[in-house]
Amino acid sequence: MSLVNFTTREITCKIVYYGPGRSGKTTNLHYVYGRVPETRRGRMVSLATQTDRTLFFDFLPIDLGQISGFSTRFQLYTVPGQVYYNATRRLVLQGADGVVFVGDSQARQLDENIESLQNLQSNLLEHGVDVRTMPLVMQYNKQDLPAELILTPADLDDALNFRSVPSFPADALHGKGVFETLKGISELVLKKLAAGSPAV
Amino acid sequence: MTSALNPRFTFETFVVGAANRLAVTAGRTVAENPGSAYNPLFIYSGSGLGKTHVLMAIGHAAKAIAAQLNIEYLTLDEYVEAFHAAIAAGQGDAFRRRFQNVDVLLVDDVQFLTNRKEMQAELLRLTEALQQSGHQIVLASDRPPAEIADLDERLISRFSGGLVVDMGIPDYETRVAILRRKAEERGSKFQPGVLEAVAKVEYPNVRELMGALNRLIAFQAVNDTPINAEAASKVLGIPTSASPSVAPSSVASPSVASPDEFSQFLTDVTATVGKAVEAWRARVTEAVLRWEGEGYRTGRLEKLLEQDTPAAVDEAIAAYVQDVERLKALEAEVAVLDPQAAGEKVFRDPDDMDAAEAAAGKVRDGAAPPPAPSAAFPFDSYVAGPSNEVALNAARDVIGKPGKKYNPLVIVGKSGLGKTHLLNAIGLELAKKKNAIVACLSTQAFVDELIGAIDGNRVDWWRARFRRATALLLDDIHLLAGKERTQEELFNLFNQLVDADRQLIFTAPSHPNTLQGLEERIVSRLEGGLVVEIAEPDKELRRSVLERLLTQQRLPLEPALVDYLADRPIDSVRSLTGVVQRVVEAAAAQDAPVTAGLAREVLEGAPPPRRTTGLRTSGIVVSSAGGVRSREKMVWDWPAAGDRVIEDLR
Numbered sequence: 130m131s132l133v134n135f136t137t138r139e140i141t142c143k144i145v146y147y148g149p150g151r152s153g154k155t156t157n158l159h160y161v162y163g164r165v166p167e168t169r170r171g172r173m174v175s176l177a178t179q180t181d182r183t184l185f186f187d188f189l190p191i192d193l194g195q196i197s198g199f200s201t202r203f204q205l206y207t208v209p210g211q212v213y214y215n216a217t218r219r220l221v222l223q224g225a226d227g228v229v230f231v232g233d234s235q236a237r238q239l240d241e242n243i244e245s246l247q248n249l250q251s252n253l254l255e256h257g258v259d260v261r262t263m264p265l266v267m268q269y270n271k272q273d274l275p276a277e278l279i280l281t282p283a284d285l286d287d288a289l290n291f292r293s294v295p296s297f298p299a300d301a302l303h304g305k306g307v308f309e310t311l312k313g314i315s316e317l318v319l320k321k322l323a324a325g326s327p328a329v
Numbered sequence: 330m331t332s333a334l335n336p337r338f339t340f341e342t343f344v345v346g347a348a349n350r351l352a353v354t355a356g357r358t359v360a361e362n363p364g365s366a367y368n369p370l371f372i373y374s375g376s377g378l379g380k381t382h383v384l385m386a387i388g389h390a391a392k393a394i395a396a397q398l399n400i401e402y403l404t405l406d407e408y409v410e411a412f413h414a415a416i417a418a419g420q421g422d423a424f425r426r427r428f429q430n431v432d433v434l435l436v437d438d439v440q441f442l443t444n445r446k447e448m449q450a451e452l453l454r455l456t457e458a459l460q461q462s463g464h465q466i467v468l469a470s471d472r473p474p475a476e477i478a479d480l481d482e483r484l485i486s487r488f489s490g491g492l493v494v495d496m497g498i499p500d501y502e503t504r505v506a507i508l509r510r511k512a513e514e515r516g517s518k519f520q521p522g523v524l525e526a527v528a529k530v531e532y533p534n535v536r537e538l539m540g541a542l543n544r545l546i547a548f549q550a551v552n553d554t555p556i557n558a559e560a561a562s563k564v565l566g567i568p569t570s571a572s573p574s575v576a577p578s579s580v581a582s583p584s585v586a587s588p589d590e591f592s593q594f595l596t597d598v599t600a601t602v603g604k605a606v607e608a609w610r611a612r613v614t615e616a617v618l619r620w621e622g623e624g625y626r627t628g629r630l631e632k633l634l635e636q637d638t639p640a641a642v643d644e645a646i647a648a649y650v651q652d653v654e655r656l657k658a659l660e661a662e663v664a665v666l667d668p669q670a671a672g673e674k675v676f677r678d679p680d681d682m683d684a685a686e687a688a689a690g691k692v693r694d695g696a697a698p699p700p701a702p703s704a705a706f707p708f709d710s711y712v713a714g715p716s717n718e719v720a721l722n723a724a725r726d727v728i729g730k731p732g733k734k735y736n737p738l739v740i741v742g743k744s745g746l747g748k749t750h751l752l753n754a755i756g757l758e759l760a761k762k763k764n765a766i767v768a769c770l771s772t773q774a775f776v777d778e779l780i781g782a783i784d785g786n787r788v789d790w791w792r793a794r795f796r797r798a799t800a801l802l803l804d805d806i807h808l809l810a811g812k813e814r815t816q817e818e819l820f821n822l823f824n825q826l827v828d829a830d831r832q833l834i835f836t837a838p839s840h841p842n843t844l845q846g847l848e849e850r851i852v853s854r855l856e857g858g859l860v861v862e863i864a865e866p867d868k869e870l871r872r873s874v875l876e877r878l879l880t881q882q883r884l885p886l887e888p889a890l891v892d893y894l895a896d897r898p899i900d901s902v903r904s905l906t907g908v909v910q911r912v913v914e915a916a917a918a919q920d921a922p923v924t925a926g927l928a929r930e931v932l933e934g935a936p937p938p939r940r941t942t943g944l945r946t947s948g949i950v951v952s953s954a955g956g957v958r959s960r961e962k963m964v965w966d967w968p969a970a971g972d973r974v975i976e977d978l979r
Contacts, residue, residue, distance in 0.1 A: 140602060161591075164590045164591040165591050166591065169591075193595055193598060193599075194595075196598065196599045196602040199602065201598070201602060304590070307590075308590045308591070308593070308594050311594060312594055312597050312598070315594075315597070315598050315601060316597075316601050319598070319601040319602055320601070
């Protein structure tokens, strides 16, 4: 998708929150939704199961208004984390400008994290996207849990972040690290935009 | 290349407090008396305290007082980049000259001189040059000169020799004043106490203070409700005793919006987007720097920067570069034709390509090569003999070392001895050399061209045309007699060409000092070279010429014929040619072969048989056997007295 449209003077960033089930992707979106003034946000679409698990995907459009003469919009998506919704994940991933990998900091979830990360890579590949060229940040969620249950951000970096992308410890439920993460991915996405040739 | 002065940064918009009063006063003084008050003026302060503002304000103030002043503001980085670009383009000297002509030079961020020895040397040189010529230099840095690491001692003393002033952190009152003024500039109104609350925070610099104000303005714009002092403190994260930190609202109640995080995010994204979509600015600026460093006018690119949303920036830059390339090509072309014209500034202004093309066209026209030697006189066909041996040797020397050995070479001799042939022959040989431009023409043509140039009011063009010549060959120089203007022009041209080791060759009917009507200065210069004489052709030469002539006419080289003709008392090659021509024509008229007998008949008067065919003619007989007798008597054929005696005896 075209990130910057110079003709219509629009910037649209599609950011996908990816990660294993129950890692807190939807919570991230909810928190952002809560902070964005009503005039700026669209309706958050959330298709959830009865047990509040994301069935299809969440979608949150944010209008950042005119920035440098460009009407700027962010579209935040989450994918369903559960393994059996891979087709949906692949669909949502299509045309993403940036990916936030929301990892679960709980030690027992490490394998799920790794599996989901591999799944992300293979799904990107199916779209013909090299994960190395895709703006990506890591968020280590649930850092508010008791220390004995979770891994430290440094441990998680060691385990998951072998590409040394920016990583953010977070507590999405209370909002800690949510906007930092969003800012981190936005910067990467927009920098990639700058590196490209916007005048084309 | 230089950044334009930001129109907002004037002394009027600068809030003066105790911390920066000295710097501002010094700045104003410098602006009022550039070059004489404090030179150099060195301003230092921490980041964001208004160095750049003061620098630009000095520029504005100086400009307001004396609009003709050439004022340049640039950061050291820009200076370095421009310098490198200029060096890369081989225009280092032009670069230096450009900066030495600046009346007020404002250099920002000189702390980056650290570890740049070559730039320090360059800046030292520039500072000295500017000081000597009474031009002002103002520098700004984030630390005093002595604290800039690895700064050349000479620069330190040079900087310290003027006035070094610092600017400190503004006090509370100044901060309030700054906030009020900035809020007013932005058209934002705040409730009483809000700005004061912000000013209470000791931000380390004004830039951060502005950042705080920006957040307040953004917050107020988002909320559409006036912010109060307490909320302002909260927005800015200023700890107040009364307000505990706001607990994050629960996910389930998104309506309780506390948009601070979002507005912060918005600010950040705005900055990033600004950088990203404004990347074109960087590219344009880069192009401006590059080409201005090379001495090209960049008005067109600078106009792009003035626009908010230019279309097709890269195309515009590409088009500009293309124009510059064309200019370069034109300039290179012109440089060959007329080095002086190549320096003209039309070749540096891509915004007016037509003017450049026209100028180049003019030079090209002017550079239409001067008349070249005639190809009808090849050197090989010049017949050598004892009578022209000296001249021929001199000619060979001149061809071998044009401008070096005999300059000028003056070939004298009577009419018809082959001076013109030799002159053209030398010209042809000289023209074979690389990049040679040989002007070879008769003096009459030379005079006529000058008259035409005077008439057309383009004497300069005429001069340029001949000054380019690597060799000037003038036939029949005696025709200059009485032509004062031409003599003067030739005199100047002569001097220029000789100075440049260009070859000059002239022909004259007799020795230059016997020529009438030539100015002494011309004569002496002609005499100063080598004067060689071509004598009347001896028998051997006549024989050679005859053989060549007959061969040219595709006639058999009958020895009796050659002997007979060579023995004829003929004093010039031209006469000899005429004689052969007559014999050949007579033979053609009689439809008889060219033989010695026929020649004798033609030349010595035996009446040729009349033509029997009764042709009706116009009555004018151009050349026929009937005319032969009388032609024999023409003066130019008349044998010399001595020869005649021999002939009579024969």
